Amino acid sequence: MRGPDTYTEGLFTMRRLDDFVPANHPLRRIRVMANEALAEMDSLFSAMYEADIKGGRPSIAPEKLMRAMLLQILFSVRSERQLMEQTRYNMLFRWFIGLAMDDPVWVPTVFTKNRQRLIAHDAVVVFFNEVIRTAHKKHWLSGEHFSVDGTLIQAWAGHKSFVSTAPGKDADKDPNDRSGPGGFKGTTRSNETHSSKTDPDVRLYRKGKTASELRYMGHTLTDNRHGLVVNARVTQADGHAEREAAKVMIHDARQAVGDADVEVTLGADKGYDAAEFIEALQRMKVTPHIAQNKSGRRSAVPDEVAATEGYALSQRKRKLIEQGFGWAKFVGPIRQVMVRGLRKVDQLFVMTMAVYNLVRMRTLGEVRPVAG
Incomplete structure (x- = not known):
């Protein structure tokens, strides 16, 4: 009926x-x-x-x-x-x-x-740290074994906003014309000679086979036990940003451990296999579990380190960091941010990683009871 x-x-x-x-x-x-x-x-x-x-x-x-x-x-x-x-x-x-x-x-x-x-x-940063403190109380962090990686963040600025910084250079150009004398086709642009009128902090950058875009670079340090993000930050995009940000983040983690006799390890992909970076880790008493890059060169990671069981475990665990980036871009707002300026993008990125941690911690609370 x-x-x-x-x-x-x-x-x-x-x-x-x-x-x-x-x-x-x-x-x-x-x-x-x-x-x-x-x-x-x-x-x-x-x-x-x-x-x-x-x-x-x-x-x-x-x-x-x-x-x-x-x-x-x-x-x-x-x-x-x-x-x-x-x-x-x-x-x-x-x-x-x-x-x-x-x-x-x-x-x-x-x-x-x-x-x-x-x-x-900086309330967002404080909130992020409080979430990490909660995870520490529940024994979901190892506090000693970490992974690091970076990801590209597309800025809220278009190519038309990337104009020459020389006085009067682009004053008579038509911003709607992409191919003629008013566009950028056939011209050479670089971060040294051009800047975005929309977001001056952004940089033109490409990585691998990707096209050059106006981008920022986000960096995270994850704990290897459950892949929780313990440090996050955004920098301007350049070829050295990933390693420089990694030094800052692992230094903070090393300081938090305190005891110099406790072994702290850092896993990362081949892009971090540089002699200067490995030496910096060793000065901080951090064991480099970096993937060896032997493509036509000699790896800076000692072979005796690469032969250990802990190194092999770090190489498996470091892939968890990609889950955070994937979540932040698919669910979160990081694929292309809708804010401008390095400080605002950094705050949005940190907040997104705090939310990602809460989502993971909710699952951990169901499948892994708090250790006594």
Whole structure:
């Protein structure tokens, strides 16, 4: 028997938002871990707003703002305007952020302005570190064996914005003409002579068989036990950026270990097999588990290191780092960022890796109980 196509809405409901979220929903565990990290940031949030004594309308609670930023990455929401629109009618979003059914949703420009305050106070970096601290408490990190790699990030700037820095050089060019005297076809462009008008921090770069694009370069250091990202940063794209960023990140990891007698290892692909980089690792008392590059040259990685069982294990574990990059580009916003400037891109990248860690930690919490 066909049911009637009718719609009847009750005047009142006695159910809470929490009642609409399934008990086994994956966001529940993520929200708990995110709230634990945010609770540790209370003093930072207080310092951010204590100087604001002019009164007026209350600003967005930073905890709610951070949870909204997590949702934007988790659900691949492409803009703040779309995020606010979905929050208006999506009960799951309201529950996760901490908004009641009748709470008004923020204006997108207000949301963006408050987010800049978080960036100015490095709140995203602190949140990332608190997530890592949670993983450490649950014994999901080895703290001694790491892998490093980098990935290209397409900038929010087009080739037409990449113009000569010489005075008056491109003043009479038509930016819509790509082939004639107003375009760049048949001309030589380089980072020494040209710069992007849209994003001056970006660099024209190519790697391998890829085409030259305006790009940044993201770098991560992962712990080999479960592939969690323990350090992340963005630099300008050039041929030395990966190794230079790796030195900084593994130095921080080595300092965190403290005990010089504890062996710290670093796995990486063949692109890191350079004598200068291997020597830098050895000075930091880090064993180089770098893939040997013997294509027409001699590898800088000692053969006695490459023959060890730990080296073979690091070579298998280092491939976990690619999962983070894949997730950040397929689910997250890193394939082509929608922000400009090195600082903003760096903050977005770090936040994305923090969310990636939360997703992995949610799974680890289900299949690997906390060690006693």
